[in-house]
Amino acid sequence: MEYTYDLHLHSCLSPCGDEDMTPANLVNMAALLGLDIIALTDHNTAGNCRSAMEAGERAGVLVIPGMELCTAEEIHVICLFPTLEQAEAFSAEVYQNLPPIRNRPHIYGRQLRMDSADGILGEEPVLLVTASGISIDHVPQLVTRHGGLCYPAHIDRPSFSVLANFGVYPEHLQFPMAEISRHANPQTLRADHPELARMPFVRASDAHRLEDMMEPEDDRVMELPERTAAAVLHWLQTRKSSGNPAL
Numbered sequence: 001m002e003y004t005y006d007l008h009l010h011s012c013l014s015p016c017g018d019e020d021m022t023p024a025n026l027v028n029m030a031a032l033l034g035l036d037i038i039a040l041t042d043h044n045t046a047g048n049c050r051s052a053m054e055a056g057e058r059a060g061v062l063v064i065p066g067m068e069l070c071t072a073e074e075i076h077v078i079c080l081f082p083t084l085e086q087a088e089a090f091s092a093e094v095y096q097n098l099p100p101i102r103n104r105p106h107i108y109g110r111q112l113r114m115d116s117a118d119g120i121l122g123e124e125p126v127l128l129v130t131a132s133g134i135s136i137d138h139v140p141q142l143v144t145r146h147g148g149l150c151y152p153a154h155i156d157r158p159s160f161s162v163l164a165n166f167g168v169y170p171e172h173l174q175f176p177m178a179e180i181s182r183h184a185n186p187q188t189l190r191a192d193h194p195e196l197a198r199m200p201f202v203r204a205s206d207a208h209r210l211e212d213m214m215e216p217e218d219d220r221v222m223e224l225p226e227r228t229a230a231a232v233l234h235w236l237q238t239r240k241s242s243g244n245p246a247l
């Protein structure tokens with residue numbers, strides 16, 4: 001069957017995420033928009049994934065547990081996992097590699113841990129939008145060790161991206177695909193960067209506010225034998241030969 005998706009969304013645990021982006025709200029908005037599959041990818045944490053997955057079960061939306069990791073080089077990388085336990089184990093390891101800087105909510109925004117019914121469980125004291133101590137060269141190995149899949153986020157953007165950081169897409173990076181942002185033109189990007197000629201792209205909203213979530217489009221549909229996180233990760237991993245040629 002074909003399923004619509006958006007694999008890069010932030011909740012109110014990201015300090016830059018709107019406080020209305022509760023796990024319940026974002027899952028319900030996904031259902032309203034007609035999205036079948038979403039991933040929750042807060043900055044450097046999977047702390048709200050459990051609640052989003054619970055809310056997703058009620059709303060009929062599959063929530064992939066994930067994270068947007070900020071590497072030591074300040075490059076954002078989307079990390080997705082088949083199970084909550086794997087995402088939480090990875091999250092705990094990333095947490096050990098965050099600098100001990102406290103969040104200042106009045107400057108950066110609150111970092112809210114929520115339950116699946118809009119109750120506040122607590123606030124994360126450590127600032128989550130900092131570079132972790134993990135180099136981009138080590139991310140694929142680390143994520144694979146935790147059973148997940150990872151790829152660089154919004155590579156077309158002028159900040160926190162592989163291209164912004166390196167100027168070109170380095171040959172040695174071992175990612176099976178790359179994310180492009182909502183308005184990126186894959187043809188232009190490939191014309192400017194011939195090294196990306198064979199790189200499969202996935203487009204995502206990177207929404208931090210409910211109103212920025214994207215409606216499903218034809219270029220964001222996946223064909224899966226079953227709607228599970230494992231099937232989604234397998235589809236992403238093997239997309240090279242079967243994906244939409246426009247992407």
Ligand SMILES: [Zn+2]
Nearest residue numbers: 068076153160
């Ligand atoms: Zn980002």
Ligand SMILES: [Zn+2]
Nearest residue numbers: 008010068206
């Ligand atoms: Zn993001």
